[in-house]
Amino acid sequence: MKITEVKLRKSFTSRGDETVEATVVVGGFSATATAPAGASTGKHEVVHLPQGGANAAIESFNTNQIIGVEAGDLKAVHDALVAIDGSDSFSRIGGATAFAVSVAALFAGAKADGVPAFTKVGLRPQMPFPLGNVLGGGKHAGPGAPDIQEFLSSPVGAKSVLDAVQANIMVHRQVLRLIEKKDPSFAGGKGDEGAWAANLSNRDALELVRTAIDSVSKELGFRIIMGVDMASSSFYSNGKYVYRREGKSFDRNEQLAFVEDIIRKYDLKYVEDPFNEEDFEMFAELRKSVSSLIVGDDLFVTNYRRLEKGVKIGAGNGVILKVNQVGTVYMARLFAETALKAGYTVITSHRSGDTCDSYLAHLAVGFSSGLMKSGVIGGERMSKLIELSRINEEHREVSLWRSTV
Numbered sequence: 122m123k124i125t126e127v128k129l130r131k132s133f134t135s136r137g138d139e140t141v142e143a144t145v146v147v148g149g150f151s152a153t154a155t156a157p158a159g160a161s162t163g164k165h166e167v168v169h170l171p172q173g174g175a176n177a178a179i180e181s182f183n184t185n186q187i188i189g190v191e192a193g194d195l196k197a198v199h200d201a202l203v204a205i206d207g208s209d210s211f212s213r214i215g216g217a218t219a220f221a222v223s224v225a226a227l228f229a230g231a232k233a234d235g236v237p238a239f240t241k242v243g244l245r246p247q248m249p250f251p252l253g254n255v256l257g258g259g260k261h262a263g264p265g266a267p268d269i270q271e272f273l274s275s276p277v278g279a280k281s282v283l284d285a286v287q288a289n290i291m292v293h294r295q296v297l298r299l300i301e302k303k304d305p306s307f308a309g310g311k312g313d314e315g316a317w318a319a320n321l322s323n324r325d326a327l328e329l330v331r332t333a334i335d336s337v338s339k340e341l342g343f344r345i346i347m348g349v350d351m352a353s354s355s356f357y358s359n360g361k362y363v364y365r366r367e368g369k370s371f372d373r374n375e376q377l378a379f380v381e382d383i384i385r386k387y388d389l390k391y392v393e394d395p396f397n398e399e400d401f402e403m404f405a406e407l408r409k410s411v412s413s414l415i416v417g418d419d420l421f422v423t424n425y426r427r428l429e430k431g432v433k434i435g436a437g438n439g440v441i442l443k444v445n446q447v448g449t450v451y452m453a454r455l456f457a458e459t460a461l462k463a464g465y466t467v468i469t470s471h472r473s474g475d476t477c478d479s480y481l482a483h484l485a486v487g488f489s490s491g492l493m494k495s496g497v498i499g500g501e502r503m504s505k506l507i508e509l510s511r512i513n514e515e516h517r518e519v520s521l522w523r524s525t526v
Contacts, residue, residue, distance in 0.1 A: 122148040122233045124192050124226060127184050129218065131175040134158050134474035135501045136313055139175045143221035145229045147192040152228035154480055156217035156445055157472035160260045160313060164398065165422045166446045167209075167216035178215035181206075187222065192230030193241055198223055199451035211448050219448035224480050227450050238480070239512065239519075242487025243454060244461070248513050248521045249490040250277050250285050251506055252348070252391070252468065253497035255293045256300075256319065256330050257312035258366075259352050261473055265320040268364045270352035272316070272330040273391060275492060277524040278344030282513040286506045288341055293317075293497045295333040303329070313473040315499035322366055327387045346526065348391025351380070354419045357397040373403055384411050390526040391492075393441065394418050404436035414439040414466055414526050422446045425459040432463040439466040442488055450484070457488040466525065470494035475501040479508035486512055491522040 126146035132155050134140050142155040158169055171177050187201040202219045203209050211219045231238040239246050252275040254261075259270030276288035293316075300307050300319045312318040321329065331347060338345040353376070356363050361370040371379055373396065380395045391414045396403040398419035408415045418441035421428045428440060440460045444453040460467050469485035471494060482505050485493040493509060496502030512519070 122192055122230060124187055124190050127187055127222060129179045129182055129221070131179065132476075134472075134476060135499070136160070136474035138474045139170060140476075141170070141175050141178055141215060141217040141221050143218070143225045145192070145222060145225035147226070147229040148233035150229055150232035152225045152232060154221045154224035154228065155476040155478055156220040157476055158217070158445070158474040159443070159472040160474065165424060165427065167219070167448045168212045169217050169445070170215040171213055175215075175217070178218045181213045182218055192226045193234070195227070195243065195449070195451035195454060198226050199449040202449060209448070216445055216448040220445040223449040223451070224444065228480060228483075237512070237516065238483040239487035242450070242484065244457060244487060244489045246486050246519045247489040247491070248282065248519045249469065249485050249493040249509070250275050250279065250522060250524075251282065251289055251509065252492040252494045253289045253293075253502070254314055254316040254350070255289070255296045255333070255497060256326055257314065257316035258318070258326065260355055261312035261314060261316065262318035263310070266312075266318050266366070267321055267323045267326045268356055268366045269323050269326065269349050270355065271350035272326055273348040273350065274330070274334055274345055274497070275348065275391065276343065276345045277522075280343075281510070283510040286510060288337060288343075288345060289497045291337045291341070292333050292345065295337055296330060299329045299333055314471075314496045315502055316497070323364065327383060331387045346390040346524070347387060348389055348393070348414070350393035350418070351395050352419070353394050353396050354398045373400065377403055377406060380407060381410055384413055389413055391416065391439075394420065401431050401434060401436040404431065405434045408435055408437055412526065416441060416468060418470070421456075423453055423456045425452070425456040428456060428459050432459070432465075438464070439468060441494070442467055442469045442490070443472060444484065445472065453488070461489055466491040468492040468494050471496060471502065471505065477501045477504045479504045481505040482508035482512055485509065486519060491524070
């Protein structure tokens with residue numbers, strides 16, 4: 122069915138950043154999507170908003186050029202948005218606008234056709250496990266927090282998404298207990314995504330989260346893996362990885378040795394962005410030496426051309442997929458197709474500045490994801506987790522990911 126109406130509004134993310142909300146009408150059915158925004162962003166991402174912010178983006182959008190486009194044709198929607206902007210970087214209308222219209226069109230079209238939105242993505246559906254950060258640092262926390270940006274938990278041994286969601290909540294609570302035991306003055310601060318933001322060194326944080334995960338895993342009787350998002354580009358400067366909390370700096374070989382050490386010592390099964398966003402070679406070196414998921418976010422920025430470059434040399438074996446990094450569902454699908462063909466695990470992800478929309482769950486299933494990175498607590502995080510649980514309950518024919526790590 123064809124798009125008959127598009128309305129744009131200025132809105133805000135969970136962090137209070139400006140963004141764009143779109144309502145798209147298809148066959149009398151409407152859907153609304155609001156674009157998220159990241160704090161730790163890759164330099165190759167599309168422009169979130171143009172100069173002048175959301176108002177300038179909305180003023181630049183010519184609605185007439187997308188009316189009449191088939192909502193279910195992801196490429197047609199993408200092409201229309203590129204034509205409106207004049208480029209695929211979305212420098213005039215903003216990636217936020219492209220994202221909101223693209224996602225809302227997908228969901229409105231699904232409503233009009235009477236089918237779940239995940240079926241309209243075009244890939245083989247797969248039910249991912251939730252992956253959430255329970256302790257934060259870097260750009261998601263404040264001074265004194267660890268340099269490593271996220272300490273992550275994923276209950277890949279759970280029998281249902283709901284059980285996995287509850288397990289991550291239990292890990293989050295256990296982390297708080299251990300922080301309070303270590304630092305009775307801890308005031309309960311949280312970072313952008315609801316993870317605890319405590320005055321801890323990187324090693325202390327790793328030890329604490331490892332202890333919490335082991336405790337909850339033993340209590341529940343199923344496997345919970347631990348991971349980290351290092352967001353290394355955020356503390357990479359002049360050829361060095363500068364760990365301000367530790368008062369240390371590493372060159373690329375020392376960084377490799379450090380990452381290999383913490384993977385083995387803390388049994389990390391998931392490591393995201395362990396090197397800066399241009400170092401494809403070191404991602405490949407790390408993948409050769411460990412059996413964990415080595416995941417590129419800033420490295421690939423959901424861009425299938427950058428992924429093709431990485432695949433050629435074996436840079437990592439997992440990818441973060443964030444639709445707003447490339448602007449449209451169509452470009453994200455090309456990325457997912459490239460990843461799956463190469464045997465990479467897809468991790469569909471939220472952003473640190475997010476919204477209470479639940480669309481991420483359908484996109485994660487539709488992109489055949491192994492994991493959905495969406496936080497652990499907070500309304501904008503829980504909306505996605507509960508929707509994923511509903512999909513799991515209502516569509517038992519969609520199998521859960523079988524962990525490869």
